[in-house]
Amino acid sequence: MIGTESLTDLYVEVQHFYARQMHLLDGGAFEEYAATFTEDGEFTHTPQQPPARTRAGIVAELNRFHQRFADDPVVRRHWFNMLKLDPLEGGDIAATYYALVVTTRPGRNVTIAPSCVVHDVLVRENGALLTRSRKVDHDQVP
Template sequence: MTTETDTRAGTHLYALVQHFYARQMQALDEGRFEEYAATFTEDGTFQHTPGTEPARTRAGIVAELHAFHERFRDDPVQRRHYFNQIVLDPQDDGSYRSTVYALIVRIRQGERPEIWPSCVVHDVLVVDGDEVLMRSRTVSYDQLPAQ
């Protein structure tokens, strides 16, 4: 049975995680890759491209993001990441498994925005008081076959 205290703690955690994701995604969308990487634990992993090895450590995540975005150097595209339907499941080690639906909107000046891609984001979050850090992130794309 859920007590009132459990509900308040759950609500606080949910709001804390939403705020964490909002700041994290705005850093990514604005190209502040060091700030984005700082939301991971020192030994964090990040896999956003299926079939590739995940980037490891904050420095590795920054390098991966710079390399990825270099491909778009001559393409004036803006991306906005929208996270919704957050489900938080406690793990035995005290971390939380977070499963999130994500839509990425691509915008080019003078064109209509397009949603591409639609994803499911699988994170492991470490919460210490009001601090949230990400231990790992794996992104799966709805348009690709399940891996």
Template sequence: MTGSPVPPELYAEVLHFYARQMQALDGGDFESYAATFTADGTFKHSPKLPAAQTRQGITEALHEFHKKFDGDPVQRRHYFNHVVLEQQEDGSLSSTAYALVLTTRPGGRPDVGPSCVVNDVIVRDRGALRLKSRAVDHDQEFAAVAV
């Protein structure tokens, strides 16, 4: 950890930002989710896929990724926890959070996974918080290496 702690008000603002962002994603509003990034933002969400660049690229990548759920009445929920937020010298915020994704189908029990670490760079853009970048590391990708 290289930055300095943030005031409680800023920490709460970031948690609120994450809540709205994840609700947009889980609701399938990929345009609103992409709007939480800077215009030139980068989003690396899957270990097997290239990073998406720009809001339009992020929107397109999410539509493409979610095609695998076409015809599958699934609800996915992303949960962020243990958020470590630090102010960087350049004014940006470094955020590291744990994330779990729950997948539920009608009449079924929730499936837990993947388990991830989310690494964000957050900036203030025209008064609003935005992601400059997000890189998601999936725990299952490292499990075999850790043995």
């Protein structure tokens, strides 16, 4: 069982990790974002699409996904909240949280979609947190 002080420290560390990770993603730094996953990491973010596997696979998937915005002056921001952490056997961490994507285009109203629940497994490599797996479940998909 993890103590309250240790859980608080872990919570702050994970929140900081996610803030850094989402700044990279939203800034289009896909290689740096992928480097926040383990080398064999898995990333499932779009319904009915197979997961991207490995850092190189994650970069390729993000480039493919973001091509749809190539001629679109869109700004997308990922917001994480309601973070729940469950330490696992062996030191891994199950993290579950809500995610919203805020989309802004010049001269238009802001849209918030999709709404998701994200399931991560975080690990430590050389003392640093990394994502081993991420599965994004979209609320609008049955």
